[in-house]
Amino acid sequence: MEHLKKYGGYALITGASAGIGREFARLLAAAGVDCFLVARREARLQELQQELESKHQVRVKYAAVDLAAEDAIAQVQAAAAGDTIGILINNAGFGDGGEFQTRAPERMEEMIRLNCLAPVLLSRAFMPAMIERKRGAMIMVSSALGIAPCPFEAVYGATKAFDLSFGGALWGELEGTGVDVTTICPALTETEFMVSEGFTESQAKQAYRRSDSAELIARITLEGLGKQPFVYAKDSKKMAMARRVMPLPGVTRMVRGFMKRAKTARREAEAAG
Numbered sequence: 001m002e003h004l005k006k007y008g009g010y011a012l013i014t015g016a017s018a019g020i021g022r023e024f025a026r027l028l029a030a031a032g033v034d035c036f037l038v039a040r041r042e043a044r045l046q047e048l049q050q051e052l053e054s055k056h057q058v059r060v061k062y063a064a065v066d067l068a069a070e071d072a073i074a075q076v077q078a079a080a081a082g083d084t085i086g087i088l089i090n091n092a093g094f095g096d097g098g099e100f101q102t103r104a105p106e107r108m109e110e111m112i113r114l115n116c117l118a119p120v121l122l123s124r125a126f127m128p129a130m131i132e133r134k135r136g137a138m139i140m141v142s143s144a145l146g147i148a149p150c151p152f153e154a155v156y157g158a159t160k161a162f163d164l165s166f167g168g169a170l171w172g173e174l175e176g177t178g179v180d181v182t183t184i185c186p187a188l189t190e191t192e193f194m195v196s197e198g199f200t201e202s203q204a205k206q207a208y209r210r211s212d213s214a215e216l217i218a219r220i221t222l223e224g225l226g227k228q229p230f231v232y233a234k235d236s237k238k239m240a241m242a243r244r245v246m247p248l249p250g251v252t253r254m255v256r257g258f259m260k261r262a263k264t265a266r267r268e269a270e271a272a273g
């Protein structure tokens with residue numbers, strides 16, 4: 001993926017300690033791009049730094065930051081002061097499925113801060129320099145669940161619809177400026193996502209039998225960067241098609257059908273403690 005080097009500087013990847021973010025870092029480092037890793041778990045970031053530096057001739061830095069915190073963006077900016085950020089990957093995120101009225105308000109706020117506010121403010125912080133240099137890139141990680149309203153993941157789905165709209169809008173503003181923007185809509189992908197949502201390891205394993213790998217999602221996104229404003233995983237394409245051909249209430253009922261099954265699994269997980 002030679003084209004990734006043209007942006008210069010570091011690729012700043014949020015949520016690099018696991019899942020899709022870690023695979024973005026591995027692929028970028030393999031392509032010769034310096035990486036700046038951001039997430040909360042410092043030991044994981046340190047481990048990945050060592051892995052990437054020992055396998056590839058790249059520089060790797062990290063900052064352990066809670067991106068849902070008030071001063072998160074200032075912390076990231078301070079850690080990256082003096083570095084050129086050529087690629088910004090807004091990937092960190094989590095979900096909290098279940099009936100809306102049962103979910104904790106604090107968790108909703110944290111989710112909106114992490115999934116929506118952090119990408120907006122990081123983009124605002126790092127994109128002006130890219131525009132000035134006339135080269136740079138931003139990747140926005142949305143979801144299949146952001147394509148249509150999502151009963152039983154109402155807030156998460158809304159954050160991902162926000163990400164899809166935000167990434168698409170920036171692509172529209174920046175087309176032709178030398179700053180490339182691509183938004184990815186992964187469908188179910190094997191990562192730590194389901195366990196962080198409260199499912200048990202065995203439930204996650206069962207669900208992930210038919211899922212995409214994190215490496216595949218990171219790869220198709222990086223391959224599409226600079227060529228495609230939107231990249232869809234296979235099942236996301238089906239969702240986008242349904243959204244185009246069905247009236248909104250119909251597609252919402254369809255999503256409700258398969259989210260109901262996930263809701264039942266979550267109830268069982270919570271009951272099991």
Ligand SMILES: NC(=O)c1ccc[n+]([C@@H]2O[C@H](COP(=O)([O-])OP(=O)(O)OC[C@H]3O[C@@H](n4cnc5c(N)ncnc54)[C@H](OP(=O)(O)O)[C@@H]3O)[C@@H](O)[C@H]2O)c1
Nearest residue numbers: 015017018019020039040041067093143188189191192193
């Ligand atoms: N997996 C799927 O099925 C799927 C499908 C569609 C879209 N997505 C999207 O893909 C993105 C990556 O998720 P994933 O599936 O790779 O999940 P994951 O394996 O759980 O990874 C989530 C990453 O986000 C980081 N993170 C979580 N809370 C954070 C916080 N407060 N501050 C900083 N970093 C934080 C985590 O690191 P720390 O815990 O170390 O902070 C971790 O590196 C998310 O935006 C998600 O919405 C996932």
